């Protein structure tokens with residue numbers, strides 16, 4: 001009996017060891033690329049070519065970061081990523097605010113002011129979440145040209161807002177479904193109208209989902225490449241397009257440390273958002289899979 | 293303060309008719325309870341009075357004004373919901389003041405009204421809390437406070453007590469009754485709990501499947517239920533309905549119960565009108581007897597019936613005795629320790645309060 | 659005495675519909691009309707500029723007689739099956755491991771999920787560097803003493819697509835893990851306890867009871883990852899730029915190049931329609947079942 005217990009105990013301990021060992025290996029695999037990017041970006045180029053890939057830098061230098069930020073060439077100009085970083089900021093802020101705002105009011109109408117056909121309209125909007133954008137890119141390019149927005153950041157803001165509505169509506173719809181209808185009825189009896197109820201009652205309760213929607217939209221729009229490369233060129237390109245150009249420029253000795261610094265610069269905003277508000281990011285991520 | 297008239301009101305959701313011609317009329321200051329099982333359309337009717345649902349056909353009049361097409365805010369009503377519906381991001385004070393704010397009441401006046409309501413409902417110390425920091429009973433108070441400051445013509449309550457535990461429910465029931473006595477405002481109150489209806493109402497409307505079965509004073513509903521449905525729904529334990537045959541003898545109507553392998557039992561002195569006694573003579577009826585109409589017989593002959601007690605259930609103040617008559621289970625409420633299970637007993641029936649129902653239509657025979 | 663209905667009240671009744679209308683119109687145009695538009699272009703003779711004539715299925719015939727497109731379809735097939743299999747399997751494994759009352763669960767979860775926050779362009783750039791035979795992993799292993807070790811898939815036409823799989827799996831496993839973990843957390847503990855009382859070991863419990871209960875999570879993961887696989891575009895451009903040669907061409911990159919680089923707008927549109935139909939075949943039944951269940955649940 002005692003031997004049995006002891007062996008069960010040992011079995012349990014080896015089980016735990018296996019679990020932790022497996023998890024640590026996986027964690028190492030997942031962290032390795034980040035480690036490589038960061039260490040490479042602060043190494044001297046000579047050290048890299050001398051064959052230091054995974055090791056710590058002998059000496060930390062931020063030359064590559066400086067170069068990536070303000071000097072790197074992308075095929076047309078050598079102004080670094082800074083102007084494109086600013087482009088992305090200019091693009092992402094209005095697009096996030098607009099798409100989240102529109103999604104919020106859509107979700108409010110669909111859940112709290114149901115009318116015949118409102119569920120059908122939701123279904124129509126929902127398909128937009130899973131649209132392969134290749135299927136609309138040509139007409140969109142034509143339309144942007146027609147509107148005089150071809151190649152502009154305003155055009156990108158429009159595109160991101162339009163194709164963001166589906167997801168933001170889904171977020172808010174699934175959230176507001178859980179808010180009791182009686183709240184709206186009570187407010188109606190108190191004399192509040194459609195907009196007043198939205199602003200004074202619904203929006204304040206929706207704070208968590210507003211954060212989820214903003215983070216999701218920010219990540220999606222910041223990381224977008226297809227729209228950026230299809231609808232802008234040169235000066236107005238967002239950071240992902242500029243990064244790809246910088247990395248693919250093939251002149252002289254390849255500056256891997258600059259590439260990695262550039263990648264870090266492009267990835268930093270979303271990474272910071274993830275670190276600060278990861279919980280909300282994960283909620284957005286699983287929202288497409290968990291029905292409301 | 294106001295009268296309320298509901299005139300042949302119907303309501304359909306798509307092809308489903310939920311209210312099938314409801315007519316109710318109550319006087320100024322009445323406390324109307326809409327009583328019925330869940331799903332019978334009580335909340336729908338209340339929402340229509342509030343203006344939250346449209347009226348398919350018929351008319352609703354508050355203080356003699358037709359309000360069918362009036363939005364809720366113009367009906368001068370206040371409503372308390374089952375889930376309280378407190379605005380979760382506002383403090384209690386903000387919750388109570390929200391409606392006044394929209395109506396443009398001055399801040400000083402708002403504060404005064406809020407304080408008065410808070411004092412009346414003993415929740416001054418809660419004013420700066422949020423709903424999530426309140427217990428169920430406290431939320432209930434806040435919801436009532438929010439309605440009271442409105443000073444409406446009509447209060448609407450939709451099952452306000454059903455989310456509270458038993459003890460609190462009794463306390464809050466008293467509180468609501470006190471509120472009504474103090475303000476004198478007309479109230480429409482929805483519940484599926486017949487005790488709430490009995491204790492609170494000045495008028496009770498018993499509903500079933502979108503039809504009003506009976507609209508009366510609570511005591512009348514209890515004593516003279518309009519049909520077997522009301523008889524069964526109101527009162528606990530409910531009224532026993534015993535199949536019998538009606539006969540007439542010199543003293544009046546007699547109920548004859550067939551008992552297997554024995555000679556039929558008879559209860560004479562059934563209180564119905566002469567012409568009905570003649571009309572139903574020899575026909576099948578249901579004899580409705582409330583548990584408290586039975587008493588343990590002192591042995592003198594009279595309106596007595598011999599039974600075999602199956603089960604006794606002591607409740608404290610008295611004991612419920614269950615036995616069979618005519619193939620149905622009958623309950624008697626008797627003093628403790630006066631009967632024993634698996635023994636025979638002789639019970640006397642107070643025949644003046646017996647109610648008789650037509651076995652076919654199940655309507656009361658007067 | 660009947661009060662008249664004020665205009666403002668009537669407006670209030672229509673306001674919700676009015677508010678929803680612009681979104682509906684925008685989506686109808688930008689999604690459905692644009693799809694139809696693309697469909698029309700795919701049936702026209704458009705090359706450099708759109709031409710609105712009708713040539714039947716000519717562009718589709720051209721598309722399917724392009725060797726590059728065959729490469730793209732074959733790659734999509736290889737990529738999707740490996741990507742789906744590995745991501746689902748690894749994601750499930752991670753979720754199960756994390757569900758064993760682990761210390762530092764939060765930190766580990768964060769580590770597995772952070773790639774999801776990054777752009778595929780960033781991911782591609784990093785992996786391109788890691789997979790670089792001259793300076794990356796191969797060199798590290800060579801320097802460590804195993805001089806004959808070769809890991810140069812990225813420059814081998816036959817193997818480059820597997821590099822894309824590695825990077826994509828690295829990026830997306832966290833997503834699968836998050837959904838599986840949510841599913842595991844939703845399972846009633848008493849089921850496991852009951853099985854344990856009957857003497858079942860943990861592996862058996864997982865295989866026969868828990869994993870089957872994760873069916874909805876599997877469905878979500880597979881459907882959503884298929885969508886990711888079909889539209890994946892930026893990762894390939896950043897990692898291999900469809901090379902070496904056209905060895906890692908995919909439908910998405912094919913569509914882009916045909917339309918914007920090779921002046922074959924009609925062929926590009928035809929390939930876009932093929933992609934759309936594939937996605938729709940997976941997504942529409944999924945959405946339909948999800949929505950139906952929601953409605954039943956109400």
Ligand SMILES: Nc1ncnc2c1ncn2[C@@H]1O[C@H](COP(=O)(O)OP(=O)(O)O)[C@@H](O)[C@H]1O
Nearest residue numbers: 305308310328329330331332333334335336337
């Ligand atoms: N908005 C609605 N659409 C369709 N059916 C409804 C709606 N509201 C209520 N009903 C139906 O009307 C009937 C009565 O509901 P309700 O008034 O809530 O009953 P009660 O309050 O008496 O429990 C129920 O069968 C319910 O399903």
Ligand SMILES: [Mg+2]
Nearest residue numbers: 334335336451
């Ligand atoms: Mg109800």
